[in-house]
């Protein structure tokens with residue numbers, strides 16, 4: 442029988458590095474092994490610059506794509522060696538690529554994930570599947586989030602309503618009600634603004650446990666100003682990214698009234714913004730239910746505390762580990778699942794989430 446082992450590899454909007462997950466979808470415990478490889482600082486900075494610069498020289502763009510792709514191939518090869526896996530043991534690799542622009546509402550709409558999937562296939566000797574989002578955008582969809590059908594397949598219950606919240610650079614929610622199509626959308630910033638504000642005032646890239654934020658007071662004037670952004674009121678389908686929730690967005694809302702705030706008060710308020718925007722999304726759909734969190738945001742204890750508070754007592758809160766997949770690896774598993782669909786020419790049931798005109802087989806297949 443042909444191998445049913447898939448790799449999923451994800452690098453998200455936090456620009457922290459590459460998550461790799463080895464998945465067996467014929468097993469009840471689908472996650473077999475995993476590894477995180479941080480971006481070297483130079484690559485992280487180059488990717489950050491591509492996300493935030495308007496006039497990019499083509500050589501910079503394509504050379505960064507090559508560096509990113511080689512980084513991915515090397516990380517995957519090191520993982521295979523560590524786990525004693527031969528490329529021939531694997532059916533395929535789903536590699537998301539690095540989003541540097543996501544503009545599904547411009548006309549014409551587009552989304553750009555960097556990634557030379559040919560190079561990765563050649564370097565790893567694994568059938569590599571990537572470029573998942575553009576087919577959905579071509580069909581009039583947001584191109585994101587693509588994970589809700591995976592959440593439905595793996596995490597849904599026939600008796601209770603569940604919400605899966607992924608807190609990456611951006612946060613997204615998936616609402617799973619028994620016997621219904623999943624609903625899902627990006628609900629606001631996740632860690633990206635927290636990381637930015639932290640790095641502006643400290644060495645290091647993120648606010649470990651949310652300790653710094655916890656030392657400051659939440660400022661309700663600033664919080665309200667941030668929550669007044671029309672994005673939070675938009676109906677689904679909707680998706681967002683660093684195009685909206687970026688340093689300029691934050692600075693344009695810090696004026697005379699807030700300039701006297703201590704930096705940790707702003708960090709506390711940004712943490713509350715992430716918590717509140719998730720809670721607003723959850724409460725929009727369910728009066729009660731089970732909420733499960735994945736993504737790096739679960740490690741921010743202060744953020745989790747604030748989310749629990751914002752949700753109130755009608756909801757239970759836990760990490761996706763309670764449903765069988767550790768919170769760090771859900772996104773990478775999702776891209777292994779999307780790759781499995783594509784390899785089998787099955788559509789990925791994304792249209793009800795993204796607003797595309799139909800479900801579709803997503804992405805392209807690159808043979809070694």
Ligand SMILES: Nc1ncnc2c1ncn2[C@@H]1O[C@H](COP(=O)(O)OP(=O)(O)OP(=O)(O)O)[C@@H](O)[C@H]1O
Pocket residue numbers: 451452453454455456457458607608609610611632633635636647648649650651735736737738740741742772
């Ligand atoms: N110990 C920790 N304490 C607080 N925050 C943490 C901790 N560990 C990780 N994080 C946060 O999690 C982020 C990484 O999360 P994650 O990898 O889920 O984001 P991502 O790569 O943008 O994912 P995606 O876009 O796929 O959802 C870091 O940038 C950081 O903000």
Ligand SMILES: [Mg+2]
Pocket residue numbers: 451452453455456457458459460
């Ligand atoms: Mg990440």
